[in-house]
Amino acid sequence: MKSEQQYIELFQQCRQLLSSQSDVVLDALRDEAFRIFKRIGLPDKKAERYKYTDVQEAFSPNYGLNLNRLQFRINPYDVFKCNVPNMSTLLYFIVNDAFHSKEYPNAKPSGGIIISSLNEAAHLYPDLVSKYYGQIVRKAETPSINSEGGQIIDGEFVPLRKNNEPDAITALNTMLVQDGLFIYVPKNTVSDKAIQVVNVLTSTVDLLVNRRVLVVLEEGAKAKLLFCDESMSDVNMLATQVMEVYAGPSSELELYELEETNMKNKRFSNLYVQQHDKSKVTLNSISLHNGLTRNMTYVSLEGEESVINLYGGVIADKEQHVDNHTLVDHKVPKCVSNELFKYVLDDNSVGAFAGRILVRNDAQKTESQETNANLCVTKTAHMFTQPMLEIYADDVKCNHGATVGQLNEAALFYMRQRGISLDEAKLLLKFAFVGEVIDKVDLEPLRDRLHYLVEKRFRGELNKCSGCRLC
Amino acid sequence: MLEIKNLHASINGKEILKGINLTINDGEIHALMGQNGAGKSTLSNVLVGHPAYEVTQGSITFNGKDLLALKPEERSHEGIFMSFQAPVEIPGVSMVNFMRAAVNAKRKYLGKEPLTAGEFLKIMREKRKIVELDSKLSNRSVNEGFSGGEKKRNEIFQMAMLEPTFAILDETDSGLDVDALRIVADGFNKLKTEKTSALVITHYQRLLDYIKPDFVHVLLDGNIVKTGGPELALEIEDRGFDWIKAERAVKNEE
Numbered sequence A: 001m002k003s004e005q006q007y008i009e010l011f012q013q014c015r016q017l018l019s020s021q022s023d024v025v026l027d028a029l030r031d032e033a034f035r036i037f038k039r040i041g042l043p044d045k046k047a048e049r050y051k052y053t054d055v056q057e058a059f060s061p062n063y064g065l066n067l068n069r070l071q072f073r074i075n076p077y078d079v080f081k082c083n084v085p086n087m088s089t090l091l092y093f094i095v096n097d098a099f100h101s102k103e104y105p106n107a108k109p110s111g112g113i114i115i116s117s118l119n120e121a122a123h124l125y126p127d128l129v130s131k132y133y134g135q136i137v138r139k140a141e142t143p144s145i146n147s148e149g150g151q152i153i154d155g156e157f158v159p160l161r162k163n164n165e166p167d168a169i170t171a172l173n174t175m176l177v178q179d180g181l182f183i184y185v186p187k188n189t190v191s192d193k194a195i196q197v198v199n200v201l202t203s204t205v206d207l208l209v210n211r212r213v214l215v216v217l218e219e220g221a222k223a224k225l226l227f228c229d230e231s232m233s234d235v236n237m238l239a240t241q242v243m244e245v246y247a248g249p250s251s252e253l254e255l256y257e258l259e260e261t262n263m264k265n266k267r268f269s270n271l272y273v274q275q276h277d278k279s280k281v282t283l284n285s286i287s288l289h290n291g292l293t294r295n296m297t298y299v300s301l302e303g304e305e306s307v308i309n310l311y312g313g314v315i316a317d318k319e320q321h322v323d324n325h326t327l328v329d330h331k332v333p334k335c336v337s338n339e340l341f342k343y344v345l346d347d348n349s350v351g352a353f354a355g356r357i358l359v360r361n362d363a364q365k366t367e368s369q370e371t372n373a374n375l376c377v378t379k380t381a382h383m384f385t386q387p388m389l390e391i392y393a394d395d396v397k398c399n400h401g402a403t404v405g406q407l408n409e410a411a412l413f414y415m416r417q418r419g420i421s422l423d424e425a426k427l428l429l430k431f432a433f434v435g436e437v438i439d440k441v442d443l444e445p446l447r448d449r450l451h452y453l454v455e456k457r458f459r460g461e462l463n464k465c466s467g468c469r470l471c
Numbered sequence B: 001m002l003e004i005k006n007l008h009a010s011i012n013g014k015e016i017l018k019g020i021n022l023t024i025n026d027g028e029i030h031a032l033m034g035q036n037g038a039g040k041s042t043l044s045n046v047l048v049g050h051p052a053y054e055v056t057q058g059s060i061t062f063n064g065k066d067l068l069a070l071k072p073e074e075r076s077h078e079g080i081f082m083s084f085q086a087p088v089e090i091p092g093v094s095m096v097n098f099m100r101a102a103v104n105a106k107r108k109y110l111g112k113e114p115l116t117a118g119e120f121l122k123i124m125r126e127k128r129k130i131v132e133l134d135s136k137l138s139n140r141s142v143n144e145g146f147s148g149g150e151k152k153r154n155e156i157f158q159m160a161m162l163e164p165t166f167a168i169l170d171e172t173d174s175g176l177d178v179d180a181l182r183i184v185a186d187g188f189n190k191l192k193t194e195k196t197s198a199l200v201i202t203h204y205q206r207l208l209d210y211i212k213p214d215f216v217h218v219l220l221d222g223n224i225v226k227t228g229g230p231e232l233a234l235e236i237e238d239r240g241f242d243w244i245k246a247e248r249a250v251k252n253e254e
């Protein structure tokens, strides 16, 4: 039996229960998602987009689901202590997929900004949420009719080109979603404080979590978001996350993601970003500690003169696996994309990077740069890298490159001559290598904190997660 | 201080040093000269424990210890410093972090407490003055984008930070302009004490005008073939190495 079968059956059995527990806005997209999921199933290793991560295997165990919305009896504000000086954030918690709604004294957004449970927001602001919920994904998965052919199967348009095929994990998430987070920043509103959301993964039994995040920045809005994934329990967790981001005209968003989970955690995160005229988005994801991670980022540049900075840093060792799959879709002229991903792989870890830049016919004067640099510290660590530049416009400036290397022997010896031990010298080089990605972080207290955490990580002092370290 | 006996060393299976004997006592400065490829840098690298070189015969003792049994970092802690002929660029590692790691590693080896950030920066400022190293350079990554001369100056700055008892200068003068040569050599002389010794590798007399050697050795094809006083360097400046080769050929025939 293929892995998807149990999810198909589960959905059929629980359809009513899901409806009773969630708002109609979330419920409205389930059946369509289910049809897609049933048609395409979970990808196997032959699927180009998933060739570096075994989805079938990850989804084959029988995980439990918290369908009845049982509350986990923790108050995250008690469990997590704030220990970053100078970082005053609006701090929120999501426990598995449930927004922790208990008011926190510091967490009071200003100027009409909404930060709340997605399910609750759907109930309170149905027009607002339904305008965006699922729509960013839908647009991303809809091929432009004039450039790509396809056919209708089961009442759905199926494109010829595989890249616009709906994503099975996104479909699964949409089918089963019960809650998550909604962030809304109104027109010309600036969130003066950074918004930090800690995703706490906790359970006493093996668990599948489907978390959904919707971020909307209206025209001229500005915000800085920080998401931290933390695992709190030593059970097998499979977490899917779909995040949709709408960046309106002239909006500015910095979105940082920090994963600090344990070896038993499996993370499948799909991030869809839609950018309009003159918007500027910076994404920076740091995989500090994990089990198996597959991050997909799809950025659609819909408005001219938009800028996307897409950065990632990965530190993996033991049997860890981190796969970043990115697609930046230049649909219109005069946009800029900068992409930098750096991996440090130790022991038997596996890293993968597939970064596709698509510059369509109309996207003249595109400037695009993509770099993937990797350090394999041991001979048993493996890196797969696949930068892909696909250009259909003629007046563009595009560059891409990938390297896989070892630690620089000459530099190691130079440091040893100065009295630095071999281990310490290696650490300094690894630290310097990922440092480039961390230096791209604009939030200074976060940057300092990340440098500190990365150093601890390389020293092996961060094997287990012991709570939020960033708030 | 340093005693090298019948030292043979090879790289990639090729023998470069073929029986070196050399003794350096406390407070002495020895100059080492010889044509390109003679093995001068090889000898330096063997002294500091470069892993690419294999010692096939002979011994080196340093202050009574078997130097060959020590790791490169331990040799450094014991007081050996090498100014590299080609200093390495280390992008992303700041001079400050690099030097702090080095200084504190040595302090740990000697059973001392690490320096606080404040103490360290103060020392760094003082030592920078010795070689007039621009503060801009010490704020950058190690040697990254430094000019050839700046790299050499930075080597002597590091020497000032680590206060070695035995320093090897491998062509520290090459790449320095006339003024920089004087500054760097003066800096070296300020650091020199009655107890500390040095092996100075150079091709030119001009460095030895500032750093006065007690002995001058000529390395030829992996062997020290001639040793003299400071006047030997002047003679080499004047006449090159051919006459030494000729002398040696005659000797070999005898």
Ligand SMILES: Nc1ncnc2c1ncn2[C@@H]1O[C@H](COP(=O)(O)OP(=O)(O)OP(=O)(O)O)[C@@H](O)[C@H]1O
Binding pocket: B011, B012, B014, B016, B034, B035, B036, B037, B038, B039, B040, B041, B042, B043, B085
């Ligand atoms: N990795 C290597 N493999 C083979 N031969 C090497 C290697 N490294 C150095 N050699 C050889 O060893 C010999 C000695 O080199 P070394 O660098 O010690 O010379 P040197 O006296 O310092 O010369 P220079 O005055 O040019 O600095 C040279 O012939 C050089 O080509």
Ligand SMILES: [Mg+2]
Binding pocket: B040, B041, B042, B085, B170
């Ligand atoms: Mg040399």
